[in-house]
Amino acid sequence: MTGAANAPGGDPCRVLSLAVAGERELLALRRDIQVACRALGMSESETVRLATVVGEVGRNLLGAGGLSGSVALTDDDRPGVAVVFGWSDAVRPAAWVLEAAGRLLHSCRYEEAPFPRVILGQLVPVTAQPLTQRAADVREELRGLGGVSMGEELRSQNHDLLAALQQARAHQEELQRLNQELEETNQGVMALYAELSSELETTNSGVVALYAELEEKTRELSLLNEAKTRFWANVSHELRSPVNGVIGLTRLLLTPGGDPLTEEQRQQVQMISSSGSTMLALVEELLDVAKAESGRLEPELVPVDLRMLFHQLRGTLRATARPGVALVIPDAGDQPAMISDEVMLTRILRNVLSNSLKFTDSGEVRLTVERFERAGRAWCAFGVSDTGIGIPKEEQARVFEEFYQVRGPHQRARSGTGLGLPYARRLVELLGGRLTLDSTADEGTRVVVEVPAGPHRAGGTGEDVPAAPAVQLERLVVVDDDPDFLATIRPVLAQLAEDVTEVGDSSQAMSVIRRRRPDAVLIDLSMPPPDGYQLLAHLADDRELTDVPVIVLTANDRSTLDNSRLIHAQAVLGKTHLTAIRLANVLSPVLAERRAGGQGPEGR
Template sequence: MRRDVQEACRRLGMSEADTVRLATVVGEVGRGLLGARALTGRLVLEEAERPRLIAEFGWSGAVRPAPDALQAAGRLLHTSRWDATPFPRLVLGQPLPVTPRPLAERAADVREELRGLAGVSMGEELRSQNRDLLAALQQARAHQEELQRLNQELEETNQGVMALYAELSSELEATNSGVVALYAELEEKTRELSLLNEAKTRFWANVSHELRSPVNGVIGLTRLLLDPGADPLTAEQAQQVHMIAGASSTMLALVEELLDVAKAESGRLEPELVPVDLRMVLHQLHGTLSGTARPGVPLVVPDVLPDSPAGPLVTDEVMLTRVLRNVLSNSLKFTEHGRVELTVDFTERAGHPWCVLTVTDTGVGIPVEEQARVFEEFYQVRGPHQRARSGTGLGLPYARRLTELLGGRMMLDSAPGAGTTVTVEIPSGTAPRPGDPAGGGPRLERVVLVDDDPVFRTTVRPALAQLAREVTEVGVSAQAIAVIRRERPDAVLLDLTMPPPDGYQLLARMAEDRELDRVPVVVLTANDPSGVDSSRLVHALAVLGKTHLTTARLADVLSPVLPRPRDPGTARP
């Protein structure tokens, strides 16, 4: 393992110092683990912001790495992690130099190199270590001879120079020790800051999730109250319910912004490209934001859009709406006189279509020295203009982050007293092939919904009624298996987070049951679907978030099990 680590490091261009550190620690740890049951070792090239070479040991039994070896690994290596569960595992790693070559090609070169090496014997390993030791001794001897020569030259100088040299050497040694100590302290502070940032991201995600679940329930209940088929409301009641729905939607948008910032920082927020009716998006934004403008400050959006050279705009509609809403609301907030105007233009770059949206205001403007900082999270430009204007300082940073996720860029040009211009440029991608529409199509016979939240069951009930002739609801997860076995449904909708047994456990029981292992299961979660343990959900048909769950989305996921239209008289397959 030590020999392979050395060869891999050199092949990948790692510095000699990092190579020696990783190979030495691997050798020491491996020697301490020899004799452990089922001991394995492997080398992995890990894809990250900066690729890393990972040496991983795994074994079983009560053997543990020596504490001094773990301490040395923590001091010498960039990555050192010891896990006791679910099985003993030790991960050691160093970062690799960044090159334009893809990581897969570099891995293939290293794999081919290691395959060509002969087997390792104790004699060969000892000879390799002896060669390293001889090389170190030769280098030390050369240094010693050089020191002797310098000493001879120094002896030929006067005593004053010798005293000065000794004094300078002493000061230099003390300075080096201080620099080393400072470097170690900086590394420790960097790790602490990284841990704090991760904790902040987890906090945002957890708080946003806990807030989003009840807000979703409020929005769903208001929709049921306002549904044309519901019991009629008085005019005052309808107005109050509309106010509740509007406030709930605003609160949900703020909560989702926090959640999206957390997901974007962790790299788990991905755009969903669909054809977007840009004119309708701008119309809705105009209707929503016009009421927030100051008296006499109009919000101007185009009624007629220029022709796009590549057809309709294809992007993530939700992300684009949030970008424009944040930019427009920011302009309206700080514009007391004049106007706020949004213009749209389409262009081509290197044969690809782009959409350019420009927001111009006549507001207070931003000083040049502050323009870079307005894209920092929670930062707000201080001054008299902040009076009576509340905000979190997340609007522009969040909008820029979403723009970058869409593959575009955001630029800002401003001057105090002359207003601000924000330009958003995004590419128009290729739309995925749309699925079959949900309305008016074939329906399933039976569906079982397993969820302990009565509010969610109430809000999703109308959507399920359009997909299935009979819907059975289970609010106690312990009864789910018995109900599913009795009903023999065409599909099961299963909540992930419930009192035991939770969704993971119920799905595992169904997979082990010969009578139920072929029943399609759609997993529902109020958490971010990309953050669930997918290794435990391999038997699920799909994993959907509860937010914005619609009949069309459910129909698209359940399309493989929906009955197909057939000619009269044709036997059902």
């Protein structure tokens, strides 16, 4: 019996189909598959693997009712040959047979619907010939085959087995050769490794000594930097009081109700007042730089009226422009509203404009503002361009170093500390923006300040509005003995929680928290015993309250806190610039996790 004679004409990719009633039909199917695989250009090893698996699976299924075998060409992602054994009763193929077939072939699967069958798949070489034509060629090849001889088929199987054994022996000999080469290579590597280990050990000794010295130098530099920051802060504090006194006295002298001054005396007092104001601005900048370096300078985001800000800059800086230099600041009647730190933004623009005015002898210093969108958020770009002396390209990076000033004759009669641009860039970074500079010597300089103009855009209204808190609480308890702070924070907490309980006596805090069972607790650190540290420890030890998130509030310097006693706090926040959004952002992750587990307000 031959498969070609039984190939149906309805499926052009079907190669053969025959009933497998016994061993003879199975041998015929195995032989026809070998002939088909060779005709399709498959390698001898792949042909032997497929024929062997077909023989084993068919032999395992012999005796199943209605057992038949078919061969067809498939073209899913790549051309292949599929051998399908199908039958009609409840016989199941052995698991070990399917496992072996899965290891040897490209695919093997057993299906129970629409009828029990095993589908064996093997890839065939890709050619330009259509799959239907290749199937027709294979059927033509099979049509000329005669009946199968048991002896001939046995000899064919033995031949295949001998070829496989020879190939395995060749692979084994090649593996032995490679292992020998690898062993010889390893001996050389081990010798080299021993030599390098000795050299590396010697080098490591020097590196360890150098690292110890470097660590010591780093520690010294860190101490020096901390000392410098403390010095700036202390000096700034000490200078601010007398300078304020000088400014206050000059204002008293200049008031209309004071003793009359001669014109010369009035001019001298005005010069004293102007110099005092300049000194106070420098002192404030030094203090802010010290705060920024210690991480204690935080922006306070409020609505900013750019029209008033520009009016203030125009009034304070116009008198500092040299004769023949125009200060052009837009009349911002239609300037867009923005949310930022007004004090920081004013100081940034004042420093950049002052720097341009200082080094511009003719022409103009111009301020521009432009609004744009970036990543769903509104931004403002403030550009300050001048027609001054410019900055050489090699000096442009260094002008952002503290106290550095570009050397040259232009420095005569132009006093300064070298803090203006570094201070402005530091404030811009604190606001989440960036400051860039582009300059050409003898032509002028342009500085661009890009800062966020507000929170992320809400909905599709086209307007920037303050973002709503990320979570809404049912109950909140705040423990603080400072009535002024409680009065200040009360509107903020009202945005965050429906019910806010204030506890001014820390000794009553635990009983109130147990009774109220809040969603979160805010605790001040500095209180009469029990203080914030002790309350936090009591809450952590209480089984019923240990899961309640706690935010610690403090007006103290963060560097003075005992962080080892704050590990149970969700966060430690400064009391300045405290907003509902900031609190909600801290609480939202832990509350979302608790509510997902049924521990939130909905689960109580």
